[in-house]
Amino acid sequence: MALVPLKRRRRAPSPPAGPPDTGRFPAVVLCLVEKRMGASRRAxxxxxxxxxxxxxDRAYSAAVTHVxxxxxxxxxxxxxxxQQQEECGAGGDPALLDISWFTESMGAGRPVEIEGDGKCWGLGRVRVSWVPGTDPPPTPLPSSSSRCPTGGDSALSQExxxxxxxxxxxxxxxxxxxxxxxxxSVLKALPGQLSALEEGQALGSGLSLSLGQDVLEDGVSVEVERVKLSERYRTMKLFTKIFGVGVRTASRWYQEGIRTLVDLxxxxxKLTRQQQAGLQHYEDLNTPVERGEAESIGRMVQEAVQRFLPGASVTLAGGFRRGKPRGHDVDLLLTHPEAGREAGLxxxxxxxPHQGLILYQHSQENSFALHEGPEPPGGRDVLDRFERCFSIFRLEVQGRPGAARGWKAVRVxxxxxxxxxxxxxLLGWTGSRHFERELRRFAGHERKMVLNSHTLYDTRxxxxxxxxxxxxxxxxxxxxxxxxxxxxA
Incomplete structure (x- = not known):
C-alpha cells in the first residue's frame, strides 16, 4: 500500500492590523519579527x-517603539x-528586544522596564539580551562529548x-x-529535525499529535504559553525552588493564597528548619554552582576525610561527573577500600575544623540491609538508603565579580x-535521572533484574x-x- 503523505497543518494567517486605539500603553508599539518565530506563533x-x-502593528513603521x-x-x-526602513521609508530608533522581554511583560500585564540605555533587556543577573549590532553571548550547550548532541533548532522545542x-x-x-x-529526551538525542511523518512516533504515545506538531514546527504551542503565564505555574516554580519544599507543600501554600517569598x-x-535555611539562602541556592566551586568543596571535604581516615576517598558525582560546567548542587560520595572502615566518617x-563553614546540616542513618532483598524498580530518591548529610556550605569566593560579601551558600x-x-x-548518583530511570526499566523488563543504587539482583x-x-x-x-x-539524555 502506498504511503499517503500527511496534510500539512494550515499556517495561521498574518495577524490583522492593529486596533485603531492606542491601547492601555500609548507610548509602546510592538512589532514581532516573524523570522524563526513562525506565522502561527506570531499570530x-x-x-x-x-x-x-x-x-x-502588523508591519514595521515609524510608530514602532519595540521590535x-x-x-x-x-x-x-x-x-x-x-531592510524594513529601506522598504517602508520609516525612521525611528526602536528597542530591539529578546522574546524573554515580551514573556515577562505579558506575565506582568505591563511593559517591563528596559535596563541600561534602552537598547537591551536583562533577565535577572544571569541572562542578558543582546544589543543591536552585536551577537548575543552564546547559550551553554550540552557537553560536546555527549553521545547524542542537541541540534540548535530543537532547543526551543525541548524547553x-x-x-x-x-x-x-x-x-x-x-x-x-x-x-x-x-x-x-528524544528531541535531545536526535541529530536533526523531525519530519511530519516521524514526529508522532518520536514524541511517544503520551502526547497528542496536534501538540507535537505545534511544538516541533514552532517550538511552542498555545498550551505552553498559557502554562508559562499562569499564576499557579509561576508560583509553584518559585516555591519548589526553596530547599526542602516539595510539590505538596508548594500546592498547599498556593491554595492558602500565598504567592511570593515575602508572603511567606x-x-x-510555619517552616521546617530545612525550609528556613532554604528561604534564608534562596538567592544563592538558585544561582548555578560552577565546576571550580564544586571542585573546591570537594577538596575541602577530602582534607577533612583524610584527617579522620587516611585512605578514604571523596568522589564528585552528579552532573559534574557527566562533564557539565555548572549545576544546582554538589554531590560527593565517600567510601573506604576496607569494608566497614567508613563507619563514623x-x-x-x-x-x-570546616564545620564552621557549614550553614545547615541534617543527617540520616544507613537503613539498607542486604538480606532484606531487592525493592521494586523506581527512582533514586525511593531506593537510596545510604547514610548521608544534606547540608549547605559557606564557600569563600573572594575576588569573584559581584561577590561583595566574599562568600556564597552552596547545597552539598x-x-x-x-x-x-x-x-x-556511583552509577546511581551520576545520573542523569532520566538515564537512570531508563536503565533500571531496561534491567527489569529485558533482563529480569532489579537495579538500584545499592545492588543488582537477578530474579531468575x-x-x-x-x-x-x-x-x-x-x-x-x-x-x-x-x-x-x-x-x-
Missing part, C-alpha cells in the same frame, strides 16, 4: 498582547530593521516540552510528566557508601550480582559501557 502572541492592552525577536542574533535583527513536564508534575500527573520528559515571611508561615566530616549532599556498594552508588537466579566497577554492572546487564559524559 498567537499578537492576539495575546492585544488582549493584555498592548498595541501590535521583539526570537531565536535571531542581534546582527540578524539589525539587518532586518535596515517547551520540559515546561509541560514540569507543569504536569506540579499537578500531580506523574505519567503525563514522564511522557513529556521522554519526548524532550509576612504571614509567619560522616560525623567526623561534619565535626571537622554527602553520601557514605560501603565499598561493596560503591559502584552501584535469585542471586545478588557483585560488581567492582560500573563497567561490570553494564556487563551483567549485557550492555556496552556508557561513559558518564554520555549519560546526559
Amino acid at each position: 498567537f502572541l499578537t492576539q495575546l498582547a492585544r488582549a493584555k492592552g498592548f498595541r501590535v 521583539v525577536s526570537e531565536q535571531n542574533s542581534g546582527n540578524e535583527v539589525a539587518r532586518w530593521l535596515e 517547551a516540552l520540559e515546561t509541560l513536564a514540569e507543569e504536569a508534575g506540579f499537578s500531580g500527573s506523574e505519567g503525563r510528566s514522564l511522557a513529556f520528559t521522554r519526548a524532550a 515571611q509576612e504571614r509567619n508561615t 560522616l560525623s567526623a566530616v561534619c565535626l571537622s 549532599d554527602l553520601v557514605v557508601a560501603p565499598v561493596g556498594q560503591f559502584p552501584f552508588a 537466579l535469585n542471586l545478588f550480582l557483585p560488581a567492582a566497577s560500573e563497567e561490570e554492572i553494564f556487563q551483567h546487564l549485557g550492555l556496552e559501557y556508557v561513559p558518564p559524559t554520555q549519560r546526559n
Whole structure:
C-alpha cells in the first residue's frame, strides 16, 4: 500500500492590523519579527498582547517603539530593521528586544522596564539580551562529548516540552510528566529535525499529535504559553525552588493564597528548619554552582576525610561527573577500600575544623540491609538508603565579580557508601535521572533484574550480582559501557 503523505497543518494567517486605539500603553508599539518565530506563533502572541492592552502593528513603521525577536542574533535583527526602513521609508530608533522581554511583560500585564540605555533587556543577573549590532553571548550547550548532541533548532522545542513536564508534575500527573520528559529526551538525542511523518512516533504515545506538531514546527504551542503565564505555574516554580519544599507543600501554600517569598515571611508561615535555611539562602541556592566551586568543596571535604581516615576517598558525582560546567548542587560520595572502615566518617566530616563553614546540616542513618532483598524498580530518591548529610556550605569566593560579601551558600549532599556498594552508588548518583530511570526499566523488563543504587539482583537466579566497577554492572546487564559524559539524555 502506498504511503499517503500527511496534510500539512494550515499556517495561521498574518495577524490583522492593529486596533485603531492606542491601547492601555500609548507610548509602546510592538512589532514581532516573524523570522524563526513562525506565522502561527506570531499570530498567537499578537492576539495575546492585544488582549493584555498592548498595541501590535502588523508591519514595521515609524510608530514602532519595540521590535521583539526570537531565536535571531542581534546582527540578524539589525539587518532586518535596515531592510524594513529601506522598504517602508520609516525612521525611528526602536528597542530591539529578546522574546524573554515580551514573556515577562505579558506575565506582568505591563511593559517591563528596559535596563541600561534602552537598547537591551536583562533577565535577572544571569541572562542578558543582546544589543543591536552585536551577537548575543552564546547559550551553554550540552557537553560536546555527549553521545547524542542537541541540534540548535530543537532547543526551543525541548524547553517547551520540559515546561509541560514540569507543569504536569506540579499537578500531580506523574505519567503525563514522564511522557513529556521522554519526548524532550528524544528531541535531545536526535541529530536533526523531525519530519511530519516521524514526529508522532518520536514524541511517544503520551502526547497528542496536534501538540507535537505545534511544538516541533514552532517550538511552542498555545498550551505552553498559557502554562508559562499562569499564576499557579509561576508560583509553584518559585516555591519548589526553596530547599526542602516539595510539590505538596508548594500546592498547599498556593491554595492558602500565598504567592511570593515575602508572603511567606509576612504571614509567619510555619517552616521546617530545612525550609528556613532554604528561604534564608534562596538567592544563592538558585544561582548555578560552577565546576571550580564544586571542585573546591570537594577538596575541602577530602582534607577533612583524610584527617579522620587516611585512605578514604571523596568522589564528585552528579552532573559534574557527566562533564557539565555548572549545576544546582554538589554531590560527593565517600567510601573506604576496607569494608566497614567508613563507619563514623560522616560525623567526623561534619565535626571537622570546616564545620564552621557549614550553614545547615541534617543527617540520616544507613537503613539498607542486604538480606532484606531487592525493592521494586523506581527512582533514586525511593531506593537510596545510604547514610548521608544534606547540608549547605559557606564557600569563600573572594575576588569573584559581584561577590561583595566574599562568600556564597552552596547545597552539598554527602553520601557514605560501603565499598561493596560503591559502584552501584556511583552509577546511581551520576545520573542523569532520566538515564537512570531508563536503565533500571531496561534491567527489569529485558533482563529480569532489579537495579538500584545499592545492588543488582537477578530474579531468575535469585542471586545478588557483585560488581567492582560500573563497567561490570553494564556487563551483567549485557550492555556496552556508557561513559558518564554520555549519560546526559
